[in-house]
Amino acid sequence: MNTLSKVKEWLSVQKHLYFLFGLLFIIPNCVLFITDPMPVTIGIASITIPLAIGLGVLLLLRKPGIIVWVLLPKVILDGGQLVLLHLFGESVIAVDMFLNLTSSNVSEASELLGNIFLVIIRVFLLYTLPTLCLAAYSVKVKDHLPDVFRKKWGKISLLLFIVGALSGSLSFLQGHVFSVKKDIYPMNALYNLYFAFDKANRNKNYHLTSADFTFNASKPVQVDNNREIYVLVVGETARAMEWSLYGYERETSPRMDKLPGLVYFKDAITQSNNTHKSVPIILSAASAEDYDILYQKKSIITAFKEAGFHTVAIVNQKLTGSLISTFYREADTYIDMSVFHAGSYLTSSHDDAILPYLQKEVDDAESNLFIVLHTYGSHFNYSERYPKEFAFYTPDKSDRIRVTCKSKLRNAYDNSILFTDYVLSEIVRILEKSGACSSMLYLSDHGEDIFDDARARYLHASPIPTYYQLHIPYLLWFSDSYQRGYPGKYRQALEHKALPVSTNSVFHTMLDLAGIETKEADPSLALTNEAFIVRSRMYLDDHDDPIPFWKVGLKKLDFEMMNKWNISYDDE
Numbered sequence: 387m388n389t390l391s392k393v394k395e396w397l398s399v400q401k402h403l404y405f406l407f408g409l410l411f412i413i414p415n416c417v418l419f420i421t422d423p424m425p426v427t428i429g430i431a432s433i434t435i436p437l438a439i440g441l442g443v444l445l446l447l448r449k450p451g452i453i454v455w456v457l458l459p460k461v462i463l464d465g466g467q468l469v470l471l472h473l474f475g476e477s478v479i480a481v482d483m484f485l486n487l488t489s490s491n492v493s494e495a496s497e498l499l500g501n502i503f504l505v506i507i508r509v510f511l512l513y514t515l516p517t518l519c520l521a522a523y524s525v526k527v528k529d530h531l532p533d534v535f536r537k538k539w540g541k542i543s544l545l546l547f548i549v550g551a552l553s554g555s556l557s558f559l560q561g562h563v564f565s566v567k568k569d570i571y572p573m574n575a576l577y578n579l580y581f582a583f584d585k586a587n588r589n590k591n592y593h594l595t596s597a598d599f600t601f602n603a604s605k606p607v608q609v610d611n612n613r614e615i616y617v618l619v620v621g622e623t624a625r626a627m628e629w630s631l632y633g634y635e636r637e638t639s640p641r642m643d644k645l646p647g648l649v650y651f652k653d654a655i656t657q658s659n660n661t662h663k664s665v666p667i668i669l670s671a672a673s674a675e676d677y678d679i680l681y682q683k684k685s686i687i688t689a690f691k692e693a694g695f696h697t698v699a700i701v702n703q704k705l706t707g708s709l710i711s712t713f714y715r716e717a718d719t720y721i722d723m724s725v726f727h728a729g730s731y732l733t734s735s736h737d738d739a740i741l742p743y744l745q746k747e748v749d750d751a752e753s754n755l756f757i758v759l760h761t762y763g764s765h766f767n768y769s770e771r772y773p774k775e776f777a778f779y780t781p782d783k784s785d786r787i788r789v790t791c792k793s794k795l796r797n798a799y800d801n802s803i804l805f806t807d808y809v810l811s812e813i814v815r816i817l818e819k820s821g822a823c824s825s826m827l828y829l830s831d832h833g834e835d836i837f838d839d840a841r842a843r844y845l846h847a848s849p850i851p852t853y854y855q856l857h858i859p860y861l862l863w864f865s866d867s868y869q870r871g872y873p874g875k876y877r878q879a880l881e882h883k884a885l886p887v888s889t890n891s892v893f894h895t896m897l898d899l900a901g902i903e904t905k906e907a908d909p910s911l912a913l914t915n916e917a918f919i920v921r922s923r924m925y926l927d928d929h930d931d932p933i934p935f936w937k938v939g940l941k942k943l944d945f946e947m948m949n950k951w952n953i954s955y956d957d958e
């Protein structure tokens with residue numbers, strides 16, 4: 387008898403198939419056990435409870451293959467989970483991943499999907515397809531699970547379940563609160579799916595839940611009868627370490643390096659590595675510490691509007707359907723430049739296309755102005771983010787995200803920073819020329835991985851961030867006229883420039899810069915206010931709860947980089 391026949395004969399026995407299915411069902415649990423750090427007690431529970439349930443459920447019919455087919459959604463979910471583990475090397479499927487897949491703005495999901503096709507095929511061929519074929523075979527063969535066997539394994543399953551539950555409940559000894567919806571796969575993945583639907587719903591109802599909100603904002607002081615212009619530039623995917631301003635060896639920010647009136651914050655990190663969570667924090671009083679107020683309150687645009695400013699949002703990125711674009715619609719003038727580009731979510735104008743619109747708004751308005759410019763900065767595909775003249779580092783053409791293309795990707799990325807530096811200097815030029823009392827705040831929504839170390843990580847928005855996704859450039863520029871009008875603000879900014887700050891300070895700093903008073907303003911978060919205080923920096927986790935950023939699962943390599951770039955964190 388040859389090997390194939392022997393295998394076929396072995397598989398014709400339902401008992402063998404039963405054990406095989408039991409093991410196949412917990413493959414994701416076993417991988418997560420290895421990849422995700424957890425207390426031993428939780429580790430034991432995370433394997434034995436799903437194994438017990440799987441073995442128990444497979445006994446319900448005398449042909450376990452039928453049960454496997456009934457549980458097809460689980461088999462598909464397991465495949466998705468294995469794809470994710472293959473890509474990131476850790477973590478259960480996150481809320482953000484479901485949201486990216488279900489929202490109309492799929493840019494971050496689609497850019498990823500373009501690269502994971504091979505991984506999906508691999509997982510399908512090695513896991514999903516064999517499982518389903520074996521299930522079909524189990525349905526076909528004549529053999530049945532004997533009743534004595536079902537009874538015996540029913541008892542063993544129950545015993546296993548009790549062992550798992552006991553182990554989980556003992557996790558308090560290791561300082562952990564056991565939670566089935568957070569600790570046990572696939573319950574945690576399903577809970578994340580529920581959370582994603584609930585969040586999508588809250589986003590959809592924002593206009594209802596925030597309808598009655600008002601800032602009661604006012605601006606009591608106006609300098610020298612001169613009009614005031616404040617510009618908030620929301621950057622995209624720029625990481626601080628890639629700017630010469632921050633100490634990068636390539637001269638990628640020559641204009642900002644020499645700009646008079648510029649204050650840059652060296653130790654600035656983001657509260658989220660995902661555009662759709664980070665930018666709402668930038669544009670509102672919400673923060674990782676208190677994210678849910680996002681749905682009750684309006685954005686910074688309305689605060690300025692209430693204080694008598696003419697408000698403008700000029701946006702060079704496809705944000706349709708997101709809460710961010712809802713915020714921008716609060717502005718008196720909303721220019722959505724993404725409508726000039728059909729097709730892929732990754733196409734956009736170069737960011738300098740914003741400048742003529744900015745010039746026009748500055749020229750046309752006679753009142754105080756508040757302008758948000760949302761750029762596309764350094765978003766993948768990097769080489770499409772700048773015109774030819776800015777291709778200073780070459781070769782820079784690489785359409786593929788491959789570790790072998792790292793130097794090309796890095797060249798293109800650096801060129802995109804060089805171009806951002808140019809765009810910022812042009813914004814400053816327009817403001818200076820206007821003669822208004824003006825100021826600009828620029829920061830990036832998050833950073834990026836570009837195959838920086840042995841982990842070979844790329845892009846951003848991964849379930850657990852890296853140093854590279856956290857450390858962002860954060861700049862404040864003050865015109866001469868502003869420095870004369872509000873000398874105290876400029877001095878305070880200089881005094882605070884070496885302190886640890888994060889994206890939750892933007893809303894309060896912008897209001898403080900402009901002298902806007904409202905009960906929503908917190909001077910202790912304003913970088914230009916003497917009341918500013920340093921606090922432990924939080925990161926917004928997958929369930930929108932705050933977690934100290936150094937506890938999000940950063941690795942040794944990240945801490946090495948944080949030490950190198952003097953990012954402060956608590957050492958406990």
Ligand SMILES: [Zn+2]
Binds near residue numbers: 622623660661831832
């Ligand atoms: Zn982003």
